[in-house]
Amino acid sequence: MPAADKYDEILIVILTGIIIFFVITAMVVFIMLFYQKKKLKHRQTIDEMQKRFSEELLKAQLEIQEETFNRISQEIHDNVGQVMSLARVQINIMTESNDIQREMLFHVKDNIKKAMTDLRDIAGSLSSQRIRAVSIHSSTMGEAERINKTGIIHVEVDVEGQEKKLKEEKKLILFRIIQESIQNIIKHAHASETMILFRYDAHELRTCIQDNGKGFNIEEALIRGSGLGLSNIRTRATLAGGSSHFESTPDKGTTIIINMPYE
Amino acid sequence: MIYTIYLDTLGACFLCSLISFRLHYPIHLKLFSLSLGLGLVTEILAVYVIKHYHLSNNYLIYSSYMLVEYCLYAVYFKFIIHGSKARQFISAFLMAFPVVWIITTFYIFHKNGWNSYVVLFGDAFTIAMCIVYFREVFISDQLIDFKVSPEFWIAAALLIFSCCELPITGILNYLAVKYQKEALLLEDVLQLLNIFMYLIIIYAYLCRLLTNTTKYL
Numbered sequence: 001m002p003a004a005d006k007y008d009e010i011l012i013v014i015l016t017g018i019i020i021f022f023v024i025t026a027m028v029v030f031i032m033l034f035y036q037k038k039k040l041k042h043r044q045t046i047d048e049m050q051k052r053f054s055e056e057l058l059k060a061q062l063e064i065q066e067e068t069f070n071r072i073s074q075e076i077h078d079n080v081g082q083v084m085s086l087a088r089v090q091i092n093i094m095t096e097s098n099d100i101q102r103e104m105l106f107h108v109k110d111n112i113k114k115a116m117t118d119l120r121d122i123a124g125s126l127s128s129q130r131i132r133a134v135s136i137h138s139s140t141m142g143e144a145e146r147i148n149k150t151g152i153i154h155v156e157v158d159v160e161g162q163e164k165k166l167k168e169e170k171k172l173i174l175f176r177i178i179q180e181s182i183q184n185i186i187k188h189a190h191a192s193e194t195m196i197l198f199r200y201d202a203h204e205l206r207t208c209i210q211d212n213g214k215g216f217n218i219e220e221a222l223i224r225g226s227g228l229g230l231s232n233i234r235t236r237a238t239l240a241g242g243s244s245h246f247e248s249t250p251d252k253g254t255t256i257i258i259n260m261p262y263e
Numbered sequence: 264m265i266y267t268i269y270l271d272t273l274g275a276c277f278l279c280s281l282i283s284f285r286l287h288y289p290i291h292l293k294l295f296s297l298s299l300g301l302g303l304v305t306e307i308l309a310v311y312v313i314k315h316y317h318l319s320n321n322y323l324i325y326s327s328y329m330l331v332e333y334c335l336y337a338v339y340f341k342f343i344i345h346g347s348k349a350r351q352f353i354s355a356f357l358m359a360f361p362v363v364w365i366i367t368t369f370y371i372f373h374k375n376g377w378n379s380y381v382v383l384f385g386d387a388f389t390i391a392m393c394i395v396y397f398r399e400v401f402i403s404d405q406l407i408d409f410k411v412s413p414e415f416w417i418a419a420a421l422l423i424f425s426c427c428e429l430p431i432t433g434i435l436n437y438l439a440v441k442y443q444k445e446a447l448l449l450e451d452v453l454q455l456l457n458i459f460m461y462l463i464i465i466y467a468y469l470c471r472l473l474t475n476t477t478k479y480l
Contacts, residue, residue, distance in 0.1 A: 011445045014430060018452060021426040029419040032397060036409045043406050 053239075060236055064176055068126060071183075075122045079150070083115040121146040131175050132168045136205070137198045139175055143182070144196065152186055154193050161200035164262050173240040174207060174260055177233050181209045181256050184229045189213025189254060204242070209256040215248045233258070269454040269461075270306055276461040277303050279468045291342035292413055292468070298335040299464070301328060319375060323368075326378045330364045333385035336421070340392040343414050349395045356388050377439065382432040386425040393422035416467030424460035428453060 090108045094101060124130055124142060131139045137159045144155035166174070178196065185191050191213030199206040221230065230246060233256065237244040242260035280296035282288070305328040309321040334357060341353045367380040396418050400407055409415040431449045438446035466473075 010442060011448065014434075014445075014449060015452065017430050018427045018456075021430070022423060022456075025423040025426045028397075029423070032401060033409050036401070036407070040406055040408055 056235060057239055060232075060239055063232060067180065072122065072126065075118070079118040080115045080122075083111045083118065087111040087115070121149075128172055131172055135163055136166055136171050136174055136207075137163070140178055140196055140198070143175075143179065147182060147186075153182075153191060155182065155196065156194070157196045157198070159198045159200075164200050164205070166205055166260065166262055170240045170242070170260055170262075173236050174205075174242075174258065177236055177244075177258060178207065178209065180229060180233060185209075185211045185213060185254075189215075191253065204259050204261045207258045207260070209258075210253065212253045215250045215252050215254050217250065218246050218248050265451050265454045265458075269457050270303075272458045272461045272465075273299070273303050273306060276465050276468075279465045282468055282472070288413070289342070291339050292417075294335060294342070295339050295417060296468075298332055298339075299461075301331055301335075320377075322377050323374050326364075326368055326381060329378070329381050329385060330361065333360060333381075333388065336385075336389055336392070339417075340396065343418075344392065344396055344399060346395065346399060349392070349399075353392070360384065360388075372436075377432075377435050379433050379436055383429065386429045386432075389421050389425045390429075393418045393425070397422075411470050413467040413470060416463055416470065420460045420463035420467065423463075424456055427456050 087108050090104055090111070094104055094108075124146075134142075137157060141157045144157050147153060147155050182194065185194055189211050191211035194209065194211045197208040197210070199208070218230065234244045237258050237260070240260060242258060244259075245257040246254070247257075248254040277296070277299040280292075280299050283292040283296050305324060309324045312318055312321050312324060337353050337357050337360070341350055344350060344353070363384055364378075364381055367378050368374070371380065372378045396414070400409075400412075400415065407415070431453050435446060435449075438449065
């Protein structure tokens, strides 16, 4: 091999080596850039999801609060207010007459007692502390008892399977869903009977709320926007890590199924 | 021609790095700017010495610069690397490197020889520290957007340059004696790599301004 060719060979080997080093290191840098970009994008998506979740949670909390205020106002107006007004009228009649009517006094006493019981029931159904302390089916039974007393509708509660502990937050959300469902049944379904069934499965609690009301077309209701209660139930169930399912046939009643994992 | 472009790029890079003193950049970026300034002074001084003092070579100037340069790199990496073992290693390097420099400069290559061991030692250290830094930022929980991270670009520039520089400067003595023509050509390649490195460093100092990121501003 001539000397010049030998020199070229050395040069080519060195230059090729440098180019290989250059390409490899540049590739390492670009792979890092590319991968980090992907990681950043992934983190951004997670942050956005978390933000959306917090917003939904806040929205649901505000809705629950608003509904609670409405319920307190309605309950006071419809039950306690009426009873207290009657008691006031009875006392007025007694003050205007000269002799004390013992029978009417007993009526007043009964009415005040009823108002106090109503107030206690309202407080019981609103207190989250009380709901947290007992099992979901116990608090639902209490709620059913309260509603049954009004005579508007008959609510029955049944339990299947061995009771398992449901997380407190989930229990509260599920109870509010049940309350909202009953309110919807009273307001819109014109049902006479409602059956609430709790089934404790291996990994989740299945709650089935069934009424014998007029039923409706779920898809139509959701499109028309009148199914706001349904979407509220769905949002809350999802927020608590569960799922919801609705079945309804016009004139044949509605069934709401909520599956809630224990953890 | 290529040397002039290299000097211009180095000058531009140093001027851009001065932005770190105007804006609230962290101290390690200011320190790195200092090493760029020293590099520019060394290049000018090396040309001046050859011209006015008619010396056979200016290796001692470059060798002295390398001592300061690699020590500044070590301090720079000590600021940006958080691992305790790596930081201990940097401290050990800072103590050992001047000793290696004195021994190799005065006893092995003497004042007029190209000190390839210092380059070997310094570049190997720089490459290792770049890899350690990359590993740290890559596995860190805190996500850093590399696109606007001056530290990342400086480490990338140093890694690419050191990996490619090592085969050239490592055998410069051998080439200078046996293959002078080839040695001169490889010197041009080295200048090209220098230009590429300084262009990346220019981007490193300006990336936050270009992308309107206000972390250091």
